[in-house]
Amino acid sequence: MAAASESVLLRFGNEVAKQPTLFSGPMKSRFLGVPVTSGAISWAGRKRQVDSRLRLAGVRAVAEAARVQSLSGQEPNFGMAIDTVAEEVLRGEGFSGMRKTKLVCTIGPACCSLLELERLAAGGMNVARLNMCHNSRDWHRDVIAKIKKLNEQKGFSVSVMIDTEGSQIHVVDHGAPSSLKAEEGSVWVFTSQKFEGSRPFTVRANFEGFSQGIMVGDELVIDGGMASFVVVEKMGDDLRCKCTDPGLLLPRAKMSFWRNGKLSYHGIDFIAVSFVSDADSIKQLKNYLSTSSSKSVKVLAKVETLESLQNLEEIVEASDGIMVARGDLGVEVPIEQIPTVQEEITRICRQLNKPVIIASQLLESMIEYPTPTRAEVADVTEVVRQYADALMLSGESAIGSNGQKAVSVLKMVSSRMELWTREEHQQASALYSYKKLGASLADRIAEAICNSAVEMANNLGVDAIFVYTKHGEMASLLSRNRPNPPIFAFTNDRSVRMGLNLQWGVIPVLVDNLSEDMEANVLKTTQLLKTKGMVKRGCSVLVVSDIFSTSATPNAFQSIKMITIS
Numbered sequence: 001m002a003a004a005s006e007s008v009l010l011r012f013g014n015e016v017a018k019q020p021t022l023f024s025g026p027m028k029s030r031f032l033g034v035p036v037t038s039g040a041i042s043w044a045g046r047k048r049q050v051d052s053r054l055r056l057a058g059v060r061a062v063a064e065a066a067r068v069q070s071l072s073g074q075e076p077n078f079g080m081a082i083d084t085v086a087e088e089v090l091r092g093e094g095f096s097g098m099r100k101t102k103l104v105c106t107i108g109p110a111c112c113s114l115l116e117l118e119r120l121a122a123g124g125m126n127v128a129r130l131n132m133c134h135n136s137r138d139w140h141r142d143v144i145a146k147i148k149k150l151n152e153q154k155g156f157s158v159s160v161m162i163d164t165e166g167s168q169i170h171v172v173d174h175g176a177p178s179s180l181k182a183e184e185g186s187v188w189v190f191t192s193q194k195f196e197g198s199r200p201f202t203v204r205a206n207f208e209g210f211s212q213g214i215m216v217g218d219e220l221v222i223d224g225g226m227a228s229f230v231v232v233e234k235m236g237d238d239l240r241c242k243c244t245d246p247g248l249l250l251p252r253a254k255m256s257f258w259r260n261g262k263l264s265y266h267g268i269d270f271i272a273v274s275f276v277s278d279a280d281s282i283k284q285l286k287n288y289l290s291t292s293s294s295k296s297v298k299v300l301a302k303v304e305t306l307e308s309l310q311n312l313e314e315i316v317e318a319s320d321g322i323m324v325a326r327g328d329l330g331v332e333v334p335i336e337q338i339p340t341v342q343e344e345i346t347r348i349c350r351q352l353n354k355p356v357i358i359a360s361q362l363l364e365s366m367i368e369y370p371t372p373t374r375a376e377v378a379d380v381t382e383v384v385r386q387y388a389d390a391l392m393l394s395g396e397s398a399i400g401s402n403g404q405k406a407v408s409v410l411k412m413v414s415s416r417m418e419l420w421t422r423e424e425h426q427q428a429s430a431l432y433s434y435k436k437l438g439a440s441l442a443d444r445i446a447e448a449i450c451n452s453a454v455e456m457a458n459n460l461g462v463d464a465i466f467v468y469t470k471h472g473e474m475a476s477l478l479s480r481n482r483p484n485p486p487i488f489a490f491t492n493d494r495s496v497r498m499g500l501n502l503q504w505g506v507i508p509v510l511v512d513n514l515s516e517d518m519e520a521n522v523l524k525t526t527q528l529l530k531t532k533g534m535v536k537r538g539c540s541v542l543v544v545s546d547i548f549s550t551s552a553t554p555n556a557f558q559s560i561k562m563i564t565i566s
């Protein structure tokens, strides 16, 4: 057999071991015999850390003999979709050119044409944010359609986030202590009259003029789509509304009106909820979504009030991610506290394995001027140093005249800081992350495997991590460790792919099919990447998976394996 590549396969059973059995006996030397590409540092010393971490985690590793594996032989008709921007970078600069910090751009009048959107996507936008506070729903629907078109026709992978209306919208309350279900066809009165307790089918709005300008036929949307009504009658300032889309009415829900056509949630990947105060509203929205056709939509909580800071951990736990909305937050808390609050939120999100976006005023001056201030560059640099998942542009892209340029500034500044942490502070930051992270999540096995995999990847100096993942969980756990090499997450679930667009260092790749045979998955995907010129001979890759290993091992197995591209 030609020694095209040598690999070691480590299999981790799902049960917790009583005895640490890792790396004992002959396996040790075989393992140390893995051909390692440049960058492997002091492996023998580091191995002890890997050992002890895995022991601590109680993971039993069944090490298989080192095997020679040839990655030749192509599978016909195996489809794979990877963002065209990532593809270009890979071809040109290789794995080391991949940016880790993700970019969110708010879409507004300055960038809503197909051409402008394409420029933003080509410039590196990973997620497009649509703020429901502005413009009509037809406008939003049109932008979403354009993004979908670009993804389909030009090979981009831009996720869509809608940001529900915030301070501008009305808060309504039905007075009952918990949520009420609005059934389809039921008729409710929305009133600004104050009353104690609750009245059947009555919801009060917090603002007297809430119905001004509203016409019969308008649509009333609760919490960005939790439930919808159509206005059937105006009675003075009150509105009689019939439920058209059943759902839950939370105490203190947010209400907005729509006219002419319905905002379709089709194709939306994230809902960012403004002015979240506790975990309940997030839980209820997620619960509602889970019973609707929008199951896979991820719910992000915007932290922008004092209350949300007081309930931070429960909010982070309940949501699929956080946006640090520094604009409104800066109104609620003294602005000198924003930097420390931001760092703390970022830390908690990473600890609890939830992506975090830092938003507002990152490059504010660029709304008008073509270059950022030094202070803005320092701010962005600090966000990247704190290892936030994503940076967000607001007015810079939505209404500014230098949107593309602002994106390229974010890209440059983040790439620079990422390189610096990688090369110059590699060890220090690795130690920092380990001390801080610890084992804190529910799935401690997966967590321990991913922590160890990242330590291995960093120490072995591999060029990339490939993770084969059904639900994205392992990809996100790897990302949480902020590894030096980029993480390619292969999944056969479109919504998993779009959801991972927000995660630090993850390049989601959609594949036709993930087999239970890991060898086949690795072979097919690697071969295809090679054929497309995206990986080169000699690259070393650490492979992690949460997919069944072989038919001989009927239980779910997770594995770590190192391969060298032949």
Ligand SMILES: Nc1ncnc2c1ncn2[C@@H]1O[C@H](COP(=O)(O)OP(=O)(O)OP(=O)(O)O)[C@@H](O)[C@H]1O
Residues within 6 Å of the ligand: 106, 107, 108, 109, 131, 133, 134, 135, 163, 166, 167, 274, 325, 327, 328, 360, 393, 394, 395, 398, 399
């Ligand atoms: N779809 C849009 N149409 C018109 N203007 C927009 C649109 N989206 C954003 N803008 C403009 O860009 C500015 C910044 O946008 P952004 O959505 O971040 O506002 P924001 O008020 O900070 O958000 P939020 O209301 O969620 O706190 C807004 O003040 C608004 O003037």
Ligand SMILES: CC(=O)C(=O)O
Residues within 6 Å of the ligand: 166, 274, 302, 304, 324, 325, 326, 327, 328, 329, 359, 360, 394
């Ligand atoms: C983005 C946002 O909502 C804020 O900064 O307030």
Ligand SMILES: [K+]
Residues within 6 Å of the ligand: 131, 132, 133, 163, 164, 165, 166, 274
């Ligand atoms: K908003």
Ligand SMILES: [Mg+2]
Residues within 6 Å of the ligand: 166, 274, 304, 325, 327, 328
């Ligand atoms: Mg806000």
